[in-house]
Amino acid sequence: MSTLAVTDEVLVEFARQTVTNSPIAVEGNRTRWDVGGPLANGVQLLKAPTGVVEYQPAEMTVQVRAGTTVAELHKVLAEHGQRTSLPERGGTVGGAVAVGENHLEVLGRGSVRNAVLQVRYVAADGQLVTGGGPVVKNVSGFNLPKLIAGSLGVLGSIVEVVLRTNPIPAASRWLQATGVDPGAVRNAVLAPSAVLWDGDTTWVHLEGHLPDLDAETSVLGDLAGFEEVQGPPALPPHRWLVRPQDVSGFSADRFVASVGVGTIWADKPQPARPQDPAVAAVAQRAKALFDPTGRLNPGRSR
Amino acid sequence: MNLLGKAKDLLGRASASNDPLVDDLVDALGSDAVKVDAAHRALYAHDASVFDAGFAGPTCYPETTEQVVAIMAVAEKHGRAVVPRGAGTGLAGGAIPLGAPVIVALTKMNQIHDVDTVNRVAWVGPGVVNLDLTNHLRPFGFHFAPDPSSQQVCTIGGNVANNSGGPHCLAYGVTDAHVAAVEVVLIDGSVAMLGGLEDEPDGLDLRGAFVGSEGTLGIATKVAVRITKNPPAVTTLLLSFDSVADAANTVSEVIAAGVVPAAMEVMDQRITVAVENYVGAGYPRDAAAVLLAEVEGLEAGVALDAKKISEIGRANNATQVRVAATDEERALLWKGRKTAFGAIAQIAPDYYLHDTVVPRAKLAAVLEQVYEIADRHDVIVMNVFHAGDGNLHPLLLFDRTVEGTLERVHAAGAEIVRASLDAGGVLSGEHGVGVEKQPYMAEMFTDADLDHQNRLRQSFDPVCRANPGKVLPMGHSCADIQSLRQTPPGVWG
Numbered sequence: 198m199s200t201l202a203v204t205d206e207v208l209v210e211f212a213r214q215t216v217t218n219s220p221i222a223v224e225g226n227r228t229r230w231d232v233g234g235p236l237a238n239g240v241q242l243l244k245a246p247t248g249v250v251e252y253q254p255a256e257m258t259v260q261v262r263a264g265t266t267v268a269e270l271h272k273v274l275a276e277h278g279q280r281t282s283l284p285e286r287g288g289t290v291g292g293a294v295a296v297g298e299n300h301l302e303v304l305g306r307g308s309v310r311n312a313v314l315q316v317r318y319v320a321a322d323g324q325l326v327t328g329g330g331p332v333v334k335n336v337s338g339f340n341l342p343k344l345i346a347g348s349l350g351v352l353g354s355i356v357e358v359v360l361r362t363n364p365i366p367a368a369s370r371w372l373q374a375t376g377v378d379p380g381a382v383r384n385a386v387l388a389p390s391a392v393l394w395d396g397d398t399t400w401v402h403l404e405g406h407l408p409d410l411d412a413e414t415s416v417l418g419d420l421a422g423f424e425e426v427q428g429p430p431a432l433p434p435h436r437w438l439v440r441p442q443d444v445s446g447f448s449a450d451r452f453v454a455s456v457g458v459g460t461i462w463a464d465k466p467q468p469a470r471p472q473d474p475a476v477a478a479v480a481q482r483a484k485a486l487f488d489p490t491g492r493l494n495p496g497r498s499r
Numbered sequence: 500m501n502l503l504g505k506a507k508d509l510l511g512r513a514s515a516s517n518d519p520l521v522d523d524l525v526d527a528l529g530s531d532a533v534k535v536d537a538a539h540r541a542l543y544a545h546d547a548s549v550f551d552a553g554f555a556g557p558t559c560y561p562e563t564t565e566q567v568v569a570i571m572a573v574a575e576k577h578g579r580a581v582v583p584r585g586a587g588t589g590l591a592g593g594a595i596p597l598g599a600p601v602i603v604a605l606t607k608m609n610q611i612h613d614v615d616t617v618n619r620v621a622w623v624g625p626g627v628v629n630l631d632l633t634n635h636l637r638p639f640g641f642h643f644a645p646d647p648s649s650q651q652v653c654t655i656g657g658n659v660a661n662n663s664g665g666p667h668c669l670a671y672g673v674t675d676a677h678v679a680a681v682e683v684v685l686i687d688g689s690v691a692m693l694g695g696l697e698d699e700p701d702g703l704d705l706r707g708a709f710v711g712s713e714g715t716l717g718i719a720t721k722v723a724v725r726i727t728k729n730p731p732a733v734t735t736l737l738l739s740f741d742s743v744a745d746a747a748n749t750v751s752e753v754i755a756a757g758v759v760p761a762a763m764e765v766m767d768q769r770i771t772v773a774v775e776n777y778v779g780a781g782y783p784r785d786a787a788a789v790l791l792a793e794v795e796g797l798e799a800g801v802a803l804d805a806k807k808i809s810e811i812g813r814a815n816n817a818t819q820v821r822v823a824a825t826d827e828e829r830a831l832l833w834k835g836r837k838t839a840f841g842a843i844a845q846i847a848p849d850y851y852l853h854d855t856v857v858p859r860a861k862l863a864a865v866l867e868q869v870y871e872i873a874d875r876h877d878v879i880v881m882n883v884f885h886a887g888d889g890n891l892h893p894l895l896l897f898d899r900t901v902e903g904t905l906e907r908v909h910a911a912g913a914e915i916v917r918a919s920l921d922a923g924g925v926l927s928g929e930h931g932v933g934v935e936k937q938p939y940m941a942e943m944f945t946d947a948d949l950d951h952q953n954r955l956r957q958s959f960d961p962v963c964r965a966n967p968g969k970v971l972p973m974g975h976s977c978a979d980i981q982s983l984r985q986t987p988p989g990v991w992g
Contacts, residue, residue, distance in 0.1 A: 201945045255755035256858050256889075278757050299698055310704055311676050324947045330925035332856045334673065334888040336662045336711050337926035337936065337943055338970060339952035343675075343707025347699065353951075364757035380617050387728060387797055408799030440696040441618040457618060458698045470701060475691035480703050483958035487951070499702045 203317060203325045207246045207262070208356050215354060216323040217241055220492040223354045225292030226266065232296050233349040233497035240495060245291045245356055249273050257333060257362045258314060263291025263355045279362040282306040291355045297347025298436070301429060303458055305366075305390020305404050312361045313342040318353030321488040331359045344483070350494040352487040366404035371428050372414065373400050377421035379456040380445070385420055386413045392456040393429055394444070399456075400429055429453075436460060437467040520577045521557050524601070527569040534558040543584065543602045547649075549851045549905070550592040550934050553984070558602040564682065564690060564720040567603065571688040571718075574601050580964045581686070583718045585626065585657030588649040590852055591933030593661065593713040597968035597983035603718055605656050611635055612721070619726050620679055620696060625656025625719045632724070641726040644671035647929070648837055656719050662711030664929035666762040666836065669887035670795070671727060673929060675710045682721035683709060686960045696723060708955055713931050714966035716959035730795040733761075734805045735829040738812040739786035739819040743767055743882070746788035747862035749808075749815040750886040753792070754859060756811060758804050761795040763887030764836055767866075770843070770881040770894065777842035780835025781828070783819060790817075790886065791836055839883045840894070847879065847896035851908050853915055857924035859889045868918045869893050876911035878904075890928035891919065917942070932970045940972045949975040 203209065215221055224242045245264035252259045254277035261270050267283045267290055274280055283293040284300040294313055300306045315329040328341020345352060369390075374382075379394035382401055391402040401417065403410050417423045432453050439447065441459040454461040480499070487493075516522055516535065524533045535557050544552035556579060561567045574581045580600035587594055596602060609626035616639045623632060629650040633642045645658055646665035653663070659681060664673040671677070680694040694706025709716050740746045746765050753760065766774070766789045771782045782789055790812070794804040809820045823829035843850055857865045866882060869891070873880035879896040893915055897904045916926060916939050926936045926943055940949060953975050959965070968983040 201943070201948075253858070253860065255751045255860055257754060257759075297699060297704070303698060307672075307676070308698070310707055311672065320947070320951065326951045327944065327948050328951065330856075330943070331923060332858060332889055332925055332928075334664065334668070334856050334885075334890050334928040335925045336673075336929055336931050338932055338940060338949075339955045340662075340675075340708050340711055341948075341951060341955060343704045343710075344955055346707075347704050352703075364759060384617070387730060405797070406800035406803050408803075409797040412797055412799065438697040438699055438701070441620075442615065442696070455698070459696065460698050472701065473692050475685060475689035476693065476702060476705060478689070479685070479691065479705055479958050482961065483703060483955070486954040486958055 203327065205250070205357070207248075208317065208325060211243070211246050211356055212319045212323055212325050214243055215319045220495045221354065222494045223263070223291065223350055225264070225289035226287055228286050228288040229292060229296045229298065233499060235496055236494070237496035243354070245289065245354070250357065254279060254362070258331060258359055259362055260331065260357065260359045261290050262357045263289060263294070265290050267293055274362055275365065278365050280306070280365050281360045281362055282309055282312045283360070290358060294346050294358055295348065295350045295355055299460075301455070302390040302402055303455075305388065305402070306363065310343060310346045313346045313358050314361055315359035316342045316345045316355060317357040318345055318355045320353050321490065321493055325356070326353060329359070333361060347499070349497045349499055351484060351497055351499070352493065354493065368407040368410050369402065369404040370410055370414070371400060371402050371426050372417060372423040373398060373426045374417070374421040374423040375399070381420060382417065383457050385416050391429065393453050394456050395430065395451075395453050398430070400426070402429070432462040433464045435463050435466045437463055520573065520579060520601070523573040523576065524557055524559055524570065527573055528559055528561065528566055532560045532562070532566070534560070543587075543596060543604070546587045546589045546592060546594040548590050548592040548595070548933065548935060549849070550595060553596040554599045555596045556599045556601050558604055560604050560607045562607045564684060567684045567718055567720050568688050568690065570601060570603055571684055571686060574964065575688065580967050581718070582966045583656065583660065583714045585654035585660070586628070586649070586652045588653045588657065589661060589931065589933060590854070591927065591930045591935040593931050593933035593966070593969055595934060600966070605654065605718070608720065614639060614726070616641060616726070618696070619728070620723050621726050622721060622723050623655050625654060625659070625722060627655045629653050629655060629658060636726055640729050642729055643724055644668065644677055644727045645674045648840060655722055655724065659710055659719050659722055660712065660714050661929065661931045664885065664890070666764050666885060669763060669885065670759050670761045675707065677725045677727075678706065678710050678722060679725055680723040681706055681709055681719050683717040683719055685717045686962060686965045691717070694723075709959075711931065713933060713969055715956055715969055717965055730797075732798040732801040733793065733795045733829070734801050735823040735832055736792045736805060736808055737782070737819070737821045737823070737832055738790040738792065738817045739783045740788045740790065740815070740817055741786070743788040743866050744863035745815045745817070746790045747866065747886060749790060749812050749817070750862065751859045752811045752815065753808055754887070756807060758807050760792050760804065760808065760887060762791070762793040763885075764791040765789070765882070765884055765886040766791070766836065766839065767882040770839055770883045773842040773846060773881070774835045774839055776845060778834055778838055780831050782835055786818065791832060836883070843881065843894060843896055847898055849897050849899045851895040851897070851912060853891070853893045853895065853912055854927050854930040855916055855919035855924055856888065856890050856928040857919050857922045861922040861924070862886060862889060862891075865891065865918055865922050865924070869915055872911050872914045872918065876907045878908055878911045880911075885928070888928065889924070934969060937970065937972045
């Protein structure tokens with residue numbers, strides 16, 4: 198066997214468990230269980246391995262098994278003043294990577310897909326596959342981490358990732374004002390980590406060095422009567438993904454939109470959007486090549 | 500058959516020829532857009548790398564997506580491969596044509612279609628030059644963050660193909676983080692919009708798979724790049740050290756302290772002296788290593804970060820910490836770094852620029868090995884690298900006219916790659932695999948890993964006609980590299 202083969206006995210044992218006669222799906226904490234459609238009947242559910250394997254703060258990377266919760270991971274990282282771009286919503290690292298849903302403060306934290314430096318997954322035939330590399334910069338070969346992140350587990354069952362970590366800024370604050378143009382707000386400050394807007398009120402999240410935050414707060418004060426608040430507003434249940442330029446024309450009884458990002462939270466689900474047939478053809482070929490018998494997370498699709 | 504084998508005019512334009520492939524391309528694009536002369540074939544047979552030239556078929560200069568679609572149809576009819584090409588500045592041989600492919604030169608697709616500063620996106624053609632884009636964005640107060648050393652000539656399409664980096668990618672990320680969507684002509688001639696302006700476009704992240712795929716998945720014809728607001732405050736520091744290890748340790752400790760500068764570049768004494776002789780950037784000639792660090796953002800935070808970097812530098816025995824006092828001084832410090840590769844021409848006529856990444860904590864140890872390896876192979880090595888992200892760029896200097904030199908350079912290079920892998924690093928940080936790192940892919944990945952990379956490739960190009968013979972090693976790639984190196988029988992030439 199090649200010396201490159203994965204030797205972590207926990208991962209090897211998990212890979213063994215996936216080799217069954219039935220289709221399989223990996224179950225995290227079910228915080229986003231309905232994304233991609235209902236799971237088919239007769240699917241064997243498995244739990245991914247857990248634990249932080251290696252954490253080197255000076256490398257700004259962490260190797261973590263997929264079943265670890267994001268909260269547990271972030272607790273370990275916080276001891277060294279770091280975090281990841283994964284959203285904390287009660288779920289697992291593997292679930293967050295498989296779903297690929299970004300943090301509310303994506304402008305400051307970066308996207309989930311960009312956080313995944315290396316991925317280990319169990320292929321449809323039970324083999325352990327590694328894609329990407331363990332360091333912060335890497336263009337060695339085809340980018341399997343990008344293909345797997347956000348794939349809902351239909352190409353392989355994610356068992357471990359190496360994630361990029363980032364320093365937790367020294368200070369942060371949420372500010373709120375009404376009757377101000379949210380686009381002007383975004384442009385008035387250098388790098389807000391979120392600008393939210395509900396058609397009337399605008400919320401801004403600032404992070405960084407305290408004196409910088411004070412300076413930005415003062416700039417915003419020239420635009421409107423901003424006041425500091427505890428946090429973002431309550432978000433309606435359904436996420437819509439639109440182009441940032443379409444946010445200003447959005448209308449609904451109740452919504453919160455992320456300005457400059459394009460994500461909107463509303464009371465109704467977003468209607469399905471037509472798929473580019475050429476893109477669909479590539480995705481179908483990928484699915485057929487990675488899981489020829491359709492045994493991975495059947496029923497789910499992107 | 501006429502004596503020339505084909506008819507050409509003095510501009511190299513193809514007219515009626517004996518090659519049905521060329522005739523079909525001329526029919527599709529017009530004779531001005533198809534070049535078949537010896538000068539073009541020679542020019543496009545290689546890129547900026549030190550590797551053996553390939554064999555270029557006809558070169559096409561499309562100006563529209565529809566013309567790229569038409570080229571794909573002609574290539575399919577004739578069973579010919581296609582190789583996209585930007586400025587040809589690649590250092591890993593990714594644009595070297597194998598199998599006498601149709602060369603698709605995208606330099607005429609160089610329009611900046613739209614700049615949206617509110618949503619921070621620009622739609623550009625693949626032939627737009629990297630620095631031209633940043634210059635275009637300057638009046639708006641924005642820039643394109645990836646800044647490879649070749650940015651004065653390299654194209655956005657080439658940056659997408661190689662997932663290019665540059666000094667300022669430490670804080671901002673490499674090209675991948677700055678590409679929202681790519682319009683791609685696939686090998687079957689279909690046009691796919693990969694990604695989108697939404698934060699999480701529907702479906703698999705095929706955009707993410709495409710960026711960095713070195714022309715093997717299709718041809719980018721339009722790119723939506725994310726543009727970055729220019730920061731109001733920038734401070735550049737120059738720190739000098741008596742050892743490369745002290746410089747490397749400073750870099751590690753800065754990151755560990757929670758400071759992520761926009762750039763952290765290290766130059767060893769040999770390259771520093773060469774640069775000083777070349778442009779007089781004001782670098783200290785007596786320092787064993789120079790660290791160039793840049794912090795950007797708002798004024799107060801920049802001052803705090805600069806102070807922290809200075810303190811960490813001094814704690815690691817910095818002999819000098821200098822802060823650029825003026826914009827001119829700052830520009831001069833960067834001019835030195837960015838012209839490093841030009842500066843070495845005074846020492847040797849040829850260079851081979853390597854590119855590997857190691858964990859930051861291993862920088863000092865691996866550099867020591869790099870010097871030892873080069874000495875053992877009797878090759879001059881200089882080091883100038885993106886220290887902040889552990890991206891080494893050992894520069895091997897040589898004169899290829901001296902018999903046996905190139906072999907020694909390649910032997911030293913191979914050992915440097917292996918030393919980086921042994922330290923827990925990777926094959927390439929920003930140059931890509933091309934033909935250069937193919938032989939090492941099996942040292943970083945298992946057969947199963949490579950098999951899955953091949954499946955990714957086949958999802959886009961099941962017929963293996965997009966830039967064949969690259970990235971994946973023999974036995975995994977959908978191309979027989981040996982046979983691609985030969986001129987196919989009956990091929991125009």
